[in-house]
Amino acid sequence: MDHFHYKEDELFAEEVALNDIAEKYGTPAFVYSKATLQRHAKAYIDSFKSMNGLVCFSVKALSNISILKILKNSGCGFDIVSGGELHRALLAGADPKTIIFSGVGKSKTEMIAGIENDILSFNVESEQELDQLGVVAAEMKKIAPVAIRFNPNVDAGVHEFTKTGRKFDKFGVSIEAAKDLVKKCNESNSLKLVGLTCHIGSQIMELNGFEEAASQALELLVELDKLNINLDFIDMGGGLGVNYVGEETVQPIELIQCYEKIFSERNERLILEPGRSISANAGVMLTRVEYKKNDFLIADAAMNDLLRPALYQAHHDVWPITKKNDAMQSNVNLVGPICETGDFLAKNIESESSTGDLLAVKTVGAYGFVMSSNYNSRPRAAEIIVDKDKFYLIRKREDYSSLTDLEEGLDAQI
Ligand code: LLP
16 A cells, blocks of 8 residues: 555645656656555564564665665664665664674675674675674674575566575575584684574565475474574565555565464564565656657656666556546557667556656655666656655755766876
């Protein structure tokens, strides 16, 4: 459920007309609804009936610090994958003891930052990474908290690029290797084993993959009991899918009930790392139609602003900001100004729009702005948040100097 809706023929975010936002801040622009973010965070947090659940929002999905602050104030911790995301989470006021550091390639510098800030856990994905973390912690005379990411060899049935839980994917280690890493960790003076973790993919529409991974986690926990190895938490990652164009979805409460049932005999805390299911439906991208040519609506937003359609052939609904109730044209392609045929925002849609009209590309609050780039030397879009009947700029539109400010050497003889 989101808070974008029509009042008569005008599209609103909460109590603000999107037209007013476009007028004040221009297009393209990403607009988020605070109430939607809060509602989705609460849908997770309130679903826990046991296991002392902790929801660590996956910062990679939407990383603006004002958004992170809202989610922190709603009770979320954070799942991070880089020093940059740690910096963001800390700026947003996160309690380091609610921060989980995921990812296959943490650098030494990132490990130092995580240890210095006393984060909850490093989710470790290989033996070499574990060794490196041990050395870094020892050099700092500290003890690094570790969760081992196991790979359950589950096919989550999603887009090839967002499957992460098959044995040949780059993520995690096999169950056998996980046991060895657990033992190694336990024998180290500079590492403390605190958890087990896995994440099988993203935009998952059915429970069975999650169930399979959790059952394997349970078996592993029971084996570790026999070795007298106790953990603080089990982290089942993120991955819950959302409704982009009318798909049936699994609700957070169904997922959490499924985990609570599987882990009902356990004492570990349950951590989840949702990204998309908290923020996707909380954002739209405003764009204006610049030109119309045959079946093409040429917008002022492009693949540099929203990469998902070009990269994953993802579908996003497109809604007019003002409904005109004109005749609908079918097979319309909404494309951007970038010089690539792959630069499209939506294909074969029905639309009544024409030159000058404003559109909202829906469900872009996750993996939208965060994946934008300056390709074709296009400044990145503005980000705005709506809170009831007010709206606030939370990231300025970039300008041409943002494009070139970091470049050097114009005066040098190269
Ligand atoms: N935890 C880990 C370790 C992850 O790798 C991810 C996402 C998440 C949590 C959050 O997953 P979510 O709840 O958002 O599904 N750019 C792609 C999605 C990539 C997901 C990467 N990892 C897209 O636009 O569909």
